């Protein structure tokens with residue numbers, strides 16, 4: 001394998017180019033290549049300075065995350081050693097950055113004596129999103145060039161900043177506009193530094209920006225308080241703040257040691273393993289059986305959405321937010337007006353919160369065309385049907401679409417449970433038909449289940465995956481079965497939550513266990529948010545699935561307790577959103593236990609957590625074994641992005657592997673013996689438990 005760096009001499013400057021596609025991840029080979037090229041440059045008297053730049057589409061995406069589990073990331077030269085070599089170089093080293101400079105890539109640039117950036121590139125320290133802190137000096141050097149407050153924002157959020165903002169803040173020394181020559185500009189800067197008196201300026205020696213923070217004693221504790229809500233349960237954000245605080249209060253070397261020690265501890269933590277798992281899971285989901293990476297997707301220049309209800313309106317907003325013109329249709333004017341009013345209201349609320357400008361809202365609204373004229377969508381590249389969950393109605397619509405739309409148009413259904421094959425069969429082009437199951441509210445929830453029919457073509461699947469990215473969604477391809485993967489596994493969980501009430505628990509106890517685990521809300525508060533009436537209608541439409549489920553929710557519906565919308569459901573609401581336990585519900589639950597002849601018992605928080613989440617894992621095992629999803633990490637993504645499973649636990653299947661599949665199996669066996677309904681261990685769960693396997697290690701092929 002050729003050394004993943006290129007080295008050339010330009011006008012007395014040694015230019016080292018990182019050449020490790022696709023993202024110049026700083027593998028051991030790349031680190032060794034850079035070290036050797038730097039040594040060659042330092043040994044060559046004809047070379048006065050060095051430029052470090054990236055080949056391909058970016059400067060560098062950081063350390064090679066794949067190396068963290070193997071320990072190779074520590075092999076010499078590890079990244080801190082390499083950066084130390086750069087920073088202590090007697091000849092100036094200038095970073096020339098384009099595309100992205102992330103994580104270790106940003107830290108490498110911080111070790112350089114100056115930084116030149118192409119306009120529009122992005123630079124940041126996203127380690128916190130992997131459950132880490134920057135581990136190669138980022139928390140010590142970035143505050144010294146960007147300022148402490150700005151550095152905290154970059155490091156604790158993990159969000160990259162633009163080259164322009166980095167330049168304004170002092171992280172980038174020179175911007176190169178479109179048409180400029182990035183490397184030539186960096187060479188010129190390197191020569192200028194070489195001609196200056198004294199050794200090249202080291203980032204570690206810059207103190208002025210730290211001084212500002214030393215005048216603000218409450219800075220760090222105020223920052224800790226400011227992230228409390230969004231960082232609930234996560235370790236890394238607080239570790240990042242600790243490292244930056246040490247940069248301000250301790251000498252550089254001590255700060256570097258504190259950061260390295262913190263990084264190593266987090267790298268070994270379950271929280272970081274879970275978030276690294278999620279990172280790769282998001283990328284694995286793009287690898288779909290039967291769809292080769294070079295399958296060309298169909299262009300989606302304009303869309304149409306049939307139905308402008310809650311779902312249809314939300315879907316239309318997704319297109320508008322992505323800058324894609326979209327027509328939205330309804331059967332009658334009143335419904336269309338209601339839908340457009342809902343869209344308008346959603347945008348106005350976002351503008352009111354300051355998260356969107358009025359201009360941006362107007363631009364999005366201008367992209368949405370309401371119409372009663374069904375035929376006006378004939379030239380759409382994609383049509384998404386979002387009408388009532390009624391198979392006859394959907395078949396009627398797809399028959400019309402088949403006659404009306406272009407042969408290459410993608411015909412999608414937003415059904416949450418119906419058979420996509422049956423819908424596709426009503427058309428002459430089943431290969432163009434796919435399910436696009438958005439989650440409510442569609443303009444907010446990131447999960448998108450891409451339901452592949454038996455005949456759905458690879459090109460349409462590739463198009464759906466590309467569209468999910470454009471819409472800012474996480475697309476997961478699932479197979480056809482009742483309720484696909486997300487809701488099917490949700491029912492396994494919510495059904496047990498209902499049984500637990502009959503056996504002795506109360507909604508507030510169950511919800512607290514689930515929120516303490518890390519979900520944003522418990523199942524009953526979610527029920528009140530989504531609407532007890534909505535759940536009731538779904539159950540009526542689906543008919544009583546084989547096997548029992550608790551009918552307490554049905555009783556709430558009959559009492560007119562629909563949830564937040566009626567200020568009472570499972571809980572009562574005084575401010576419209578904070579759930580307050582309601583004695584009337586407690587009484588209803590106790591009476592239900594009596595009617596069922598169940599003697600209520602004290603149920604431990606541990607049993608509640610296991611009774612809710614292990615059946616979800618169990619159903620995930622069935623869904624995996626049936627091939628409804630390709631891999632266990634797809635199930636994890638569905639729960640991370642569909643239902644708020646805490647990211648620092650990696651998703652239900654990853655969490656089961658951490659717990660031990662045999663443990664989950666044993667507990668499920670005990671539940672089944674005690675409670676029967678719906679709790680029989682899945683064959684795959686049993687097999688993995690007996691073989692000592694893991695979901696992550698299982699593959700259908």
Ligand code: T1G
Pocket residue numbers: 022023025060061062063064065066079100102103104105107126127130132133134135136138280283284
């Ligand atoms: N290590 C290993 N593989 C990586 C990688 C990385 N850092 N970044 C990307 N890949 C793989 C990815 O899995 C995919 O593989 C392919 O490259 C293309 O990626 C010491 C400890 C840079 C914005 O967190 O955010 O430095 O699926 O599809 O959409 O302090 O990649 O093709 O087999 O995402 O153009 C910190 C992670 C690391 C940045 C480009 N850095 N990467 O997005 O491509 S920890 C990060 C990204 C660290 C130091 C610490 C994105 C990108 P495959 P992609 P993209």
